[in-house]
Amino acid sequence: MSIAVITDTLASMIRMATPLMLMALGGLLCQRAGVFNIALEGFSLVGAFAAIAVVQFTGGSVWAGFIGAMVFGAVYSSLYAVFVTRFKANNIIASIAMNMLGAGLTSYLLRTIFDVQGAYSPDKIQKLDMIKIPIIKDIPILSCLSGQSIVTYFAIALVIIIYIMLFKTKIGLSICAVGESEVAARTAGIKPDLIKWEVVLMSGALCGLAGAYLSTISVSQFSEDMIQGRGFNAFTAFVFGNAHPIFAALVTLLFGLADAIGIRIELLGMNVSPSIIKMFPFMFAIIALMTSSYTTKLKKLGVIGNKKKKEKIA
Amino acid sequence: MVKNKENSKLLSTVGIVGKQVSLIVLALLLATVFLAISGYEPFAIIKGIAESLTVDIAGTIRWATPLILSGLAICVTYKAEVFNLGVDGQIYMGAAAATAVAVIIPESLNQGVSVVVVFIAAMAAGAAFAMIPALMKVYLGTDEIVSTLLLNFVAELFVEYLVTGPLKSPEQNMNMNASKVLNENTWLPRISFFEPSSANIGIYIAIILMLLLAFLFFKTAFGHEIKIVGANPVLARYAGIKPKKTILQVMGLSGAIGGIVGAIEVTAVQHRLLAAFNPDFGFDGIVVSLLANNNPIGVLFSGTFFGALKNGGINMERITDVPSAITDIVTAIIFITISAKFVLPKIRKLRIKTVRAREGGK
Numbered sequence: 001m002s003i004a005v006i007t008d009t010l011a012s013m014i015r016m017a018t019p020l021m022l023m024a025l026g027g028l029l030c031q032r033a034g035v036f037n038i039a040l041e042g043f044s045l046v047g048a049f050a051a052i053a054v055v056q057f058t059g060g061s062v063w064a065g066f067i068g069a070m071v072f073g074a075v076y077s078s079l080y081a082v083f084v085t086r087f088k089a090n091n092i093i094a095s096i097a098m099n100m101l102g103a104g105l106t107s108y109l110l111r112t113i114f115d116v117q118g119a120y121s122p123d124k125i126q127k128l129d130m131i132k133i134p135i136i137k138d139i140p141i142l143s144c145l146s147g148q149s150i151v152t153y154f155a156i157a158l159v160i161i162i163y164i165m166l167f168k169t170k171i172g173l174s175i176c177a178v179g180e181s182e183v184a185a186r187t188a189g190i191k192p193d194l195i196k197w198e199v200v201l202m203s204g205a206l207c208g209l210a211g212a213y214l215s216t217i218s219v220s221q222f223s224e225d226m227i228q229g230r231g232f233n234a235f236t237a238f239v240f241g242n243a244h245p246i247f248a249a250l251v252t253l254l255f256g257l258a259d260a261i262g263i264r265i266e267l268l269g270m271n272v273s274p275s276i277i278k279m280f281p282f283m284f285a286i287i288a289l290m291t292s293s294y295t296t297k298l299k300k301l302g303v304i305g306n307k308k309k310k311e312k313i314a
Numbered sequence: 315m316v317k318n319k320e321n322s323k324l325l326s327t328v329g330i331v332g333k334q335v336s337l338i339v340l341a342l343l344l345a346t347v348f349l350a351i352s353g354y355e356p357f358a359i360i361k362g363i364a365e366s367l368t369v370d371i372a373g374t375i376r377w378a379t380p381l382i383l384s385g386l387a388i389c390v391t392y393k394a395e396v397f398n399l400g401v402d403g404q405i406y407m408g409a410a411a412a413t414a415v416a417v418i419i420p421e422s423l424n425q426g427v428s429v430v431v432v433f434i435a436a437m438a439a440g441a442a443f444a445m446i447p448a449l450m451k452v453y454l455g456t457d458e459i460v461s462t463l464l465l466n467f468v469a470e471l472f473v474e475y476l477v478t479g480p481l482k483s484p485e486q487n488m489n490m491n492a493s494k495v496l497n498e499n500t501w502l503p504r505i506s507f508f509e510p511s512s513a514n515i516g517i518y519i520a521i522i523l524m525l526l527l528a529f530l531f532f533k534t535a536f537g538h539e540i541k542i543v544g545a546n547p548v549l550a551r552y553a554g555i556k557p558k559k560t561i562l563q564v565m566g567l568s569g570a571i572g573g574i575v576g577a578i579e580v581t582a583v584q585h586r587l588l589a590a591f592n593p594d595f596g597f598d599g600i601v602v603s604l605l606a607n608n609n610p611i612g613v614l615f616s617g618t619f620f621g622a623l624k625n626g627g628i629n630m631e632r633i634t635d636v637p638s639a640i641t642d643i644v645t646a647i648i649f650i651t652i653s654a655k656f657v658l659p660k661i662r663k664l665r666i667k668t669v670r671a672r673e674g675g676k
Contacts, residue, residue: 038459079650087654092397092459093604097649100597104642111637112352229467235460275475282467289464293456 003140009260010144015218017256018152019044019210021249023234025155025162026203026210028243032166033192033199034179039080039095041231042102043204047073047211049106052122052222053113060124062216066151066209073208074201076102081200085193099231107224121221128217151213156249158206163245175199207231229282236285240292251288258284334605334652338619341647345640358636359644362626370625372511376583378621379516380405380575384599385606385613386520386527387571392608393531394564395544400447400462401572401596403469404440408573409580410473411439413481413493413587416500416580425499432500433577440573441566443469448565452558458565466596474589481587491589502582514582519574520617527610540564572596598624601649620645 023040030037047069054068055061080098083089114120130147137146166172177185178195185192214230215222233255241248262277342360350356366374384401391398415435419428447465450456474491477483483494504514531537539560542550547557575595580587602620606612627641 038463083650083654089650089653093600093653094650096399096597096600097646097653100594100642100649101646104639104646107639108348108352108637108643111639112354229464232460232463232467236464239457239460273475273479275471275478279468279471282464282471285464286461286468289456289461290450290454293450294454297455 005264007141007144009257009264010141011147012263013253013256013260014144014148014152015256016259017252018149018155019213019218020230020234020237020252020255021155021159022151022206022210022213023231024238024241024248024252025158025245026206027235028238028241028245028248029162029166029175029199030203031238031243032179033175033195034182035084035196035200036091037080037095037200037203038092038232038235039077039098039102040203040207040234041227041229042095042099043073043077043207044211044214044227044231045099045102045106046076047208048215048226049109049211049222050208051212051215052120053109055125055216056114056122060122060126062126062128065216066212069208069212070205071208073206073211074204077200077204077207078197080204081197084200085196103224106222110222110224119221119223125216125220127220149213149217151209151217154209159245159249166245171198210234228278233281233285236289240288242292254288255281255284330607334607334616337605337648337651340651341644344647345644348643349636349640354636355634358630358634359623359626359640362630363622364626365629366622366626370629372505372508372513373625373629374618374622375505375508375513375517376511376621377624378618379514379520379578380595381598381602381620381624382520382524382613382617383516383571383575383578384595385602385617386523386599386610387568387575387596388599388603389606389608389610389613390527390540390571391564391568392603393537393544394540394560396448396451396561396564397459398444398447398462398565398568399459399596399600400444400465400469401568401575401599402592402594403462403466403596404443404569404572405576405579405592405595406466406469406473407443408436408440408576409587409591410469410476410576411573412436412577412580413476413496416496417481417493419497419500421497421499423499425501425503428500429502429581432581433502433574436573436577436580437570438573440571440576441569444565444569444572445562448562452561470590470592473587473591477587477589483586492584493587495586496581500581501585502578504582512583514578516574516578516582519578521614523571523574524610524614531610536563598645601645601652604652605648 023044026043027037027040050072051062051065051069055065058064076098079101080094083094084091110116110118110120128149130149131153133146137143164172166175174185174190174195175198177188177190178192182192185195210230211227214226219226234252237251237255238248241251258280262280265272265277266274342363345359346356349358384405387401387404388398412432412435416428416432419431443465447456447458447461450461451458477491477493481493483492485494502514502516504512505517531540539550539555542553542555543557543560550557550560576592579591584591598620602613602617605616605619606614623641623644627636627638630636631638
């Protein structure tokens with residue numbers, strides 16, 4: 001393989017990983033606060049739709065699309081937050097319902113607002129220029145980092161910001177405290193419901209942005225099945241990454257690589273069915289899930305790792 | 315004391331049914347408001363349901379069959395506190411196996427025998443596919459929620475692969491991904507009374523299965539074991555029940571039921587394997603089961619309701635311009651409001667505790 005091919009594959013890995021990274025960051029915040037959030041899929045779908053709708057109504061502004069997607073993602077996630085905090089809903093059921101509602105709502109609005117079925121592309125869209133980083137863009141292989149969209153760099157910055165927030169600030173400490181033990185957190189003067197609201201809204205906004213990335217940068221249209229399980233992959237990514245922002249982000253890169261290799265195989269014209277190629281990230285996710293659960297099990301049994309007792313909070 | 319208990323049981327059943335009905339009414343009201351705001355005919359969805367339950371029962375049966383079966387598939391595992399969110403994947407795998415077997419069966423074979431063979435293959439495939447997350451859960455401690463969700467995509471893509479590759483229809487100029495039409499001797503008969511609708515005798519399978527499961531749950535030791543494993547795995551182990559074995563059993567059973575759904579869709583409704591033929595019956599099955607409070611007998615009713623809802627939505631889209639996605643919204647609203655019910659028992663427990671504490675204080 002030539003260096004150009006490797007660079008190209010790595011660049012597409014980063015492109016494919018960006019939305020996963022954003023979703024995983026949102027998801028892991030929830031996980032840290034003890035909210036089981038597999039509604040990432042639905043939040044992102046709403047974000048993707050909101051982005052395209054806002055782009056259409058502002059005459060093609062992708063920036064407005066981003067903001068709209070984050071706002072609507074957060075607004076949509078607030079419904080989940082209400083059910084999780086106020087009504088103490090079963091997180092799993094509520095989040096599956098949010099996925100379903102997201103699919104129904106976007107499909108309904110697609111018909112109602114744009115009068116189309118399946119997919120919609122806005123009349124005009126001012127595509128953002130990819131950002132070329134000087135110096136790096138001339139280094140072989142590393143140049144895959146250059147020429148990405150602004151969202152990618154934002155996502156990478158966010159990984160570090162959320163890392164600092166989680167482990168070095170008071171807010172992060174409160175989030176982890178709520179996840180560890182709600183009763184203890186309450187005793188310490190933290191309001192668990194408030195924290196849960198915060199993390200769910202953050203995940204909504206981040207997933208919204210991820211959706212906007214998919215609908216305005218990856219392609220220039222919204223289609224009903226555009227998230228295609230990425231939310232679940234992102235979930236697996238942060239589970240595998242132990243809900244640690246940096247590890248989770250690295251895992252999303254691996255998922256991106258699985259996607260990128262698929263694209264590469266397709267480009268090379270190897271005789272592999274595209275359906276099989278599309279399975280790669282899911283297969284990878286399942287293997288990741290097995291590995292992470294097995295290591296957790298071993299840790300719990302005290303076979304590997306430090307024997308610090310981790311009590312599971314149900 | 316005993317009478318009191320019976321009374322409270324009756325009361326709680328009435329209470330549960332009342333609550334579920336009020337959830338449905340709430341969801342339909344919200345949907346009506348939704349339709350009114352978007353400028354469609356506000357009562358379209360209610361009319362659709364009414365028509366589905368009166369004029370167009372055939373359509374309702376067509377949709378209720380897979381929904382009831384999916385609901386049963388969910389309620390089997392739910393009792394054991396296992397979330398099988400992979401019924402969709404098991405449906406796909408069942409359909410794939412049914413088709414693969416059906417294309418091999420010679421045209422001369424007796425219809426009864428071939429249908430049974432096809433269904434056994436589908437059940438085996440569904441159960442085998444459900445074994446993957448079950449074994450992962452039992453031996454590796456993998457959370458079945460995420461693994462089943464991921465496996466759904468694998469199964470859907472696998473069917474897509476089959477109908478674009480090995481099982482692709484030899485017909486030319488076909489712009490859909492599908493297998494060839496199956497031989498008539500492998501078709502599950504439709505109910506002739508409802509011709510030309512695709513309402514089929516799968517509904518009888520669903521009802522028989524419902525009765526079998528109700529018997530299993532309420533009258534056998536196995537049903538009791540499932541409940542104990544769900545309620546308290548530690549206690550179950552003390553009682554000599556192996557929770558791992560029970561988990562494998564319920565997942566296998568659930569997968570087999572999923573396989574039946576796939577086989578019915580292929581052999582009675584479509585008569586061929588289509589890519590992405592399954593409109594998320596598995597997820598709808600969760601709502602069907604939850605609305606029935608995970609009771610097999612209740613699943614029959616809630617499945618029929620959702621069948622009528624789905625059929626009504628589709629009819630309305632055909633007649634008026636109301637998008638059928640509104641039915642998904644109604645389903646999702648019922649889904650999410652149902653999830654909130656888990657607060658009630660807790661409050662009650664808390665109240666009992668506080669009352670007891672107060673009495674103890676006296």
